[in-house]
Amino acid sequence: MxxxxxxxxxxxxxxxxxxxxxxxxxxxxxxxxxxxxxxxHDDPDAPRHAAQPPPPRPPAPAPSPIVPSARADAVGVWRPAPGAPPLGRWLAEVARDPRLRLTITVHYAPGGRAAALDQAAMLDRAAGARADTARIVIEPGLPAGANAVVGFDGAVDGGGMSGTQLAVHGA
Structure with a gap:
């Protein structure tokens, strides 16, 4: 075959x-x-249909969810305690590098939000010039209290931060 x-x-x-x-x-x-x-239509006398309106636009997309800001490992941690230096002096000793970013965090128990806001404002004033680019976080949580952390988690593009950033969680 x-x-x-x-x-x-x-x-x-x-x-x-x-x-x-x-x-x-x-x-x-x-x-x-x-x-x-x-x-x-080849016939000029033929009725022409009016132009259709464009279809409605789809709704705008939902805003992207709020994500926590980037945080690096802490270079130094300050907590108010007996014998601890004031925040301004501690920052002058520990956080001399201008690339270090200050983060002030205040946790509060239920019903203590107003006091936490006052405490954060007091720490902001105590930080002096370093507070200009500080990140301030006020959130519910136990144990209630405050701390200040410095780390290399500021702007990496050299643009710097403009002003104090304030985030209140659980509002």
Missing amino acids: IAHTVRSSWQTILADLSLILFMVTASALANTSDGPLGND
Whole structure:
């Protein structure tokens, strides 16, 4: 027996694909009203349909969720305690590098939000000039209290932060 194999050249395959592409394109253009194959009216007296208003825009996407700001490992931690230096003096001794960012965190027990805000404002004033770029976090949590942390988690692009950032959680 002699076996015949069906052979096709690449030109035949390319021609088949071209025809398929042509048919798909013609079908898509025939289904549009404003395309070159759409509903053309040769009669100038024929009634023309008014332009359809554009479809309503989809609603705006929901705002992205609030994510916590980046925090690096602490270079130094300050807590108010008997015998501890005042925050301003501690910052002058420990946080001399201007790339270090100060983060003041105040936790409060239920019903202590107003006192926590006052304590954060007092620590902000005590930090002096370093508070200009401080991150201040006030959030519910136990044990209630405050701390100040310095770390290399400030702006890395050299742009610097503009002003104190205040975030109140659980408001």
